[in-house]
Amino acid sequence: MAGDQVTLLDFWASPFGMRVRIALAEKGVKYEYSEQDLRNKSALLLQMNPVHKKIPVLVHNGKPVCESLIIVQYIDEVWKDKAPLLPSDPYQRAQSRFWADFVDKKIYDIGRKIWTTKGDDQEAAKKDFIDCLKLLEGELGDKPYFGGETIGYVDIAFVPFYSWFHAYETVGNFNIEAECPKLIAYCKSCLQKESVSKSLQDPQKVYDFIVMLRKNLGVE
Amino acid sequence: MVMSNSSFRRRQGAKRKPISSFGLILPVMANSDVKLIGAWPSPFVMRPRIALNIKSVEYEFLEEKLGSKSQLLLESNPVHKKIPVLIHDGKPICESLVIVEYIDEVWSSGPSILPSDPYDRAIARFWAAYIDEKWFPAMRNITAAKEGESRKALIEQAGEGMVLLEDAFGKCSKGKGFFGGDQIGYLDIAFGSFLGWLRAIEKLNGVELLDETKTPGLLKWAQRFSSHPPVKNVLPETDKLVEFAKVLAKYKAAESTS
Numbered sequence: 259m260a261g262d263q264v265t266l267l268d269f270w271a272s273p274f275g276m277r278v279r280i281a282l283a284e285k286g287v288k289y290e291y292s293e294q295d296l297r298n299k300s301a302l303l304l305q306m307n308p309v310h311k312k313i314p315v316l317v318h319n320g321k322p323v324c325e326s327l328i329i330v331q332y333i334d335e336v337w338k339d340k341a342p343l344l345p346s347d348p349y350q351r352a353q354s355r356f357w358a359d360f361v362d363k364k365i366y367d368i369g370r371k372i373w374t375t376k377g378d379d380q381e382a383a384k385k386d387f388i389d390c391l392k393l394l395e396g397e398l399g400d401k402p403y404f405g406g407e408t409i410g411y412v413d414i415a416f417v418p419f420y421s422w423f424h425a426y427e428t429v430g431n432f433n434i435e436a437e438c439p440k441l442i443a444y445c446k447s448c449l450q451k452e453s454v455s456k457s458l459q460d461p462q463k464v465y466d467f468i469v470m471l472r473k474n475l476g477v478e
Numbered sequence: 479m480v481m482s483n484s485s486f487r488r489r490q491g492a493k494r495k496p497i498s499s500f501g502l503i504l505p506v507m508a509n510s511d512v513k514l515i516g517a518w519p520s521p522f523v524m525r526p527r528i529a530l531n532i533k534s535v536e537y538e539f540l541e542e543k544l545g546s547k548s549q550l551l552l553e554s555n556p557v558h559k560k561i562p563v564l565i566h567d568g569k570p571i572c573e574s575l576v577i578v579e580y581i582d583e584v585w586s587s588g589p590s591i592l593p594s595d596p597y598d599r600a601i602a603r604f605w606a607a608y609i610d611e612k613w614f615p616a617m618r619n620i621t622a623a624k625e626g627e628s629r630k631a632l633i634e635q636a637g638e639g640m641v642l643l644e645d646a647f648g649k650c651s652k653g654k655g656f657f658g659g660d661q662i663g664y665l666d667i668a669f670g671s672f673l674g675w676l677r678a679i680e681k682l683n684g685v686e687l688l689d690e691t692k693t694p695g696l697l698k699w700a701q702r703f704s705s706h707p708p709v710k711n712v713l714p715e716t717d718k719l720v721e722f723a724k725v726l727a728k729y730k731a732a733e734s735t736s
Binding site (some may be wrong): 291309318319323324325328329331332337348349351352355356359360393 | 557566569571572573576579580583584596597599600603604607608642646
């Protein structure tokens with residue numbers, strides 16, 4: 259759409275920000291990427307997301323949209339002529355929303371427990387994490403994407419966390435691929451898509467970032 | 479105790495949307511099979527009930543008992559094992575707000591629940607998520623929290639949330655009676671389903687969360703919402719919820735000591 263002003267307030271390592279980047283890339287939307295300093299939040303961020311003060315925030319013609327999955331749905335509804343992210347059938351749409359919500363409720367929080375805890379707590383988190391991934395692996399089945407033949411809403415919700423797997427594995431001392439080979443193969447094939455490879459981050463950089471965060475939090 | 483949907487026995491057929499890729503239109507189905515697994519006190523269950531009432535859809539309400547989960551529930555929602563679950567022609571849909579969007583999309587000939595403008599939809603979804611992730615968890619913990627500092631902090635947090643929602647009401651309603659404008663919509667349903675519990679928590683703890691000075695808009699909206707036909711028989715009376723809260727507390731205490 260000509261004349262659209264689109265800005266994304268984001269943080270390089272955030273899997274939530276990555277979701278929005280993938281969605282914008284899939285739709286071919288030109289936008290300005292604005293890296294935010296989360297330890298020293300800008301006036302713009304606080305103005306655009308006064309309730310949560312978090313990234314990502316999509317600013318479209320001056321109006322802010324917050325919460326990554328809400329932003330992805332907004333992008334799908336506004337730029338609706340290209341690459342539909344949600345299926346057209348209401349039942350399939352409900353299934354997509356359910357599984358994206360599952361990713362939201364589980365993956366980040368359990369993953370966070372892996373790198374912020376030790377001992378029994380960490381072991382429990384690792385087990386929970388693998389259980390969740392196995393459920394997702396079952397839901398994926400033999401399809402190329404959760405969305406079917408093309409990348410969709412659930413794929414976008416989930417695949418950014420792949421950037422963080424190396425960090426979880428190293429800190430937690432476990433091997434995700436050994437437990438969920440099909441899911442990892444799926445993540446790798448997603449990376450073949452430019453919209454995904456350009457949006458995700460180098461796992462080594464993410465690991466270095468987690469190491470720094472752990473030091474700051476005093477976890478060792 | 480099974481609550482019947484006696485107020486809305488109008489026989490409106492459940493129409494399905496056409497399959498867009500082939501341009502086929504499926505025949506209008508007289509009584510498609512709609513069941514809802516739930517429980518009368520649950521605000522999450524109230525959401526799809528209100529949505530089905532708005533669309534004048536008949537459904538069978540399958541009530542779960544406190545303390546046990548039916549085989550049907552465990553089979554229909556193996557991931558979370560929670561209510562509500564909508565079962566439409568044998569297919570389960572889980573998560574209250576996902577169900578509300580599904581109801582809006584399937585019974586598209588009835589009054590619209592989601593706003594039509596994408597930005598308004600994003601705002602409605604934002605506040606619904608805020609209510610579920612921030613506001614209600616603070617509310618729910620007020621009664622259980624120990625007297626003193628921690629309870630005070632939770633009450634303050636809930637109060638701050640009410641002020642935010644008062645402001646959201648002003649912006650979303652644009653001078654009309656509901657978050658959805660002239661008709662109740664997604665955010666009315668998402669927030670309004672908690673009104674019974676809000677009043678029960680006020681009574682149980684001697685606090686005022688809806689008040690004339692801080693939340694005048696919401697105070698009037700609450701009265702309007704509660705008396706609206708699709709809502710009236712679904713929102714439980716405050717006293718019934720206060721009684722239930724006591725039963726629930728006893729049950730939880732017994733569970734933790736067994």
